[in-house]
Amino acid sequence: MRLAALGSTVQRAASPAHPSSRSAGVLRRRLVVGALVVVSIAMLTVYFREADSGPMHSIQGAVASVLRPFQVGAERVARPFRDAYGWSADLVHARSENEKLRKDLRLLRLQAIQNQSAAQENADLRKALTYISGATFPRDYDGIVASVTSYATGEWEQSLVISAGRGNGVSVDDPVLSTDGYLVGQVTKVTRSSSEVTLLTDSTSSVTARDATTGTIGVLEVGEGPDRPFELNRVPKEKIVRKGDMVVTAGRRFSRLGSMFPRGIPIGSVKGHTQSDIENFQQIQVDPFVDFSSLDTLVVLVPKEPQRPGP
Amino acid sequence: MTADVLKAAIAFFVAVVLQATIVSSITVAGGKADLVLVTLAAVALLRGSIFGAVAGFYAGFLLDAANLDTLGVSSLLLSLAGYWIGRYGETTGRDRAHAPLVSIAVVTVLYAFASIALHAMLGESVSVQGALRSLPAQILLNLLLTVPVYALMRRMFASGQRLPVKDVEFG
Numbered sequence: 001m002r003l004a005a006l007g008s009t010v011q012r013a014a015s016p017a018h019p020s021s022r023s024a025g026v027l028r029r030r031l032v033v034g035a036l037v038v039v040s041i042a043m044l045t046v047y048f049r050e051a052d053s054g055p056m057h058s059i060q061g062a063v064a065s066v067l068r069p070f071q072v073g074a075e076r077v078a079r080p081f082r083d084a085y086g087w088s089a090d091l092v093h094a095r096s097e098n099e100k101l102r103k104d105l106r107l108l109r110l111q112a113i114q115n116q117s118a119a120q121e122n123a124d125l126r127k128a129l130t131y132i133s134g135a136t137f138p139r140d141y142d143g144i145v146a147s148v149t150s151y152a153t154g155e156w157e158q159s160l161v162i163s164a165g166r167g168n169g170v171s172v173d174d175p176v177l178s179t180d181g182y183l184v185g186q187v188t189k190v191t192r193s194s195s196e197v198t199l200l201t202d203s204t205s206s207v208t209a210r211d212a213t214t215g216t217i218g219v220l221e222v223g224e225g226p227d228r229p230f231e232l233n234r235v236p237k238e239k240i241v242r243k244g245d246m247v248v249t250a251g252r253r254f255s256r257l258g259s260m261f262p263r264g265i266p267i268g269s270v271k272g273h274t275q276s277d278i279e280n281f282q283q284i285q286v287d288p289f290v291d292f293s294s295l296d297t298l299v300v301l302v303p304k305e306p307q308r309p310g311p
Numbered sequence: 312m313t314a315d316v317l318k319a320a321i322a323f324f325v326a327v328v329l330q331a332t333i334v335s336s337i338t339v340a341g342g343k344a345d346l347v348l349v350t351l352a353a354v355a356l357l358r359g360s361i362f363g364a365v366a367g368f369y370a371g372f373l374l375d376a377a378n379l380d381t382l383g384v385s386s387l388l389l390s391l392a393g394y395w396i397g398r399y400g401e402t403t404g405r406d407r408a409h410a411p412l413v414s415i416a417v418v419t420v421l422y423a424f425a426s427i428a429l430h431a432m433l434g435e436s437v438s439v440q441g442a443l444r445s446l447p448a449q450i451l452l453n454l455l456l457t458v459p460v461y462a463l464m465r466r467m468f469a470s471g472q473r474l475p476v477k478d479v480e481f482g
Contacts, residue, residue: 029360029361032364032365033360033361033364033390033391036367036368036390037387037390039368039386040368040386040390041383041387042383044381044382044383044384044433047383048381056382059376060379060382063372063373063377064376064377064379067327067331067373067377070324071328075332075333078332078333082336148336149331149332150331150335150378150379151331151335152335152378152380153330153343153345153347153374153378157380159378161377189379195379203436203438204436293336293338294336
């Protein structure tokens, strides 16, 4: 008997299972999965072992170039919504922040006047001594402004991809700043048209940092805990660090630790410090100036001189 | 079949672009949703294990390229995830309404641990504590995404699953 009911559908009847076709299906399924696993492992191995100019890296760069216009487009569509969310969130804290900023402004005006005269005196003395300094920030660096095109998916992967690469003059180890001029991280991978930036919040990042007020030097690393505050480590107990002091890049290596960033890039302010009797060093918590969860545009610092600062 | 491959290729391209650009930038209660994994779960449940494994490989390749991560890592993990979800759909989860939710909850946990293990094997610094902390929020976010994504994918891949009644004979 043949039934017809137009406009409605029905599930396809299951085909009778035949032992030989079933075993062929199982074999085919296993072969496909096995092949995919083998190809994935081969890709992984080749990528891991080859140089940055190798074929797998080139393929990755080409695919990333294809994806980039779509990512930039999606980012442009999402930005107004993200800005609206940020604006609403900021509005909640606006009143208390306004009071704090007015207070800071009064203090900073006084400091600016003092700094101006100190800078003039410093310049005069350098000139008199014919003092030769290393590359200084921001005078000896050019900034390449790039938008963020991709964010890492994993919680432990604190990195993102920006839309400037080798073709724009970006190199591995270049420092990366927010548009406000605060340290964000450094370039760790470069393709022709995009670069990977590893953020300071990554557990592999460390920066030699200095208390701008007292001159105390330590190694800034991300700490443990839910909000992952920064910690200025390896600071001896006798060194003075005060709450609210600005922490900037020291511009040199600390023993074998830390990376080479230009001196004087602001990182954050001292949130507090503790010390125990059994430890040789203080535990200093640092509040970063940058909100790492809302980075849309970044600035890559490229040295003006071809010679890069050595370790 | 060709139409389904084309649809899946477009769906995963869009999912990867959205994941890398928008979804990964939104952190809720310490966790991030995984749109690619949710899309893969939906497609694998609808189209089976082989289709799921191949789709996972393709999505992983695009994801690693977009994030400039080590090529092959996401392909490996998502291929296995697609295969497992596809098998679950072909066997235990067949015709069960809760299959998408169950599979995404389980695969989110398995994917997180497999990812930690693989990255640790590659010598990368991974935080098990951090991953565990973000896992409940990630499961919840993925479950929230599953309902609309599965509905969309079912609509996209519906034509391959059903036949008009006039072509079916009874008795």
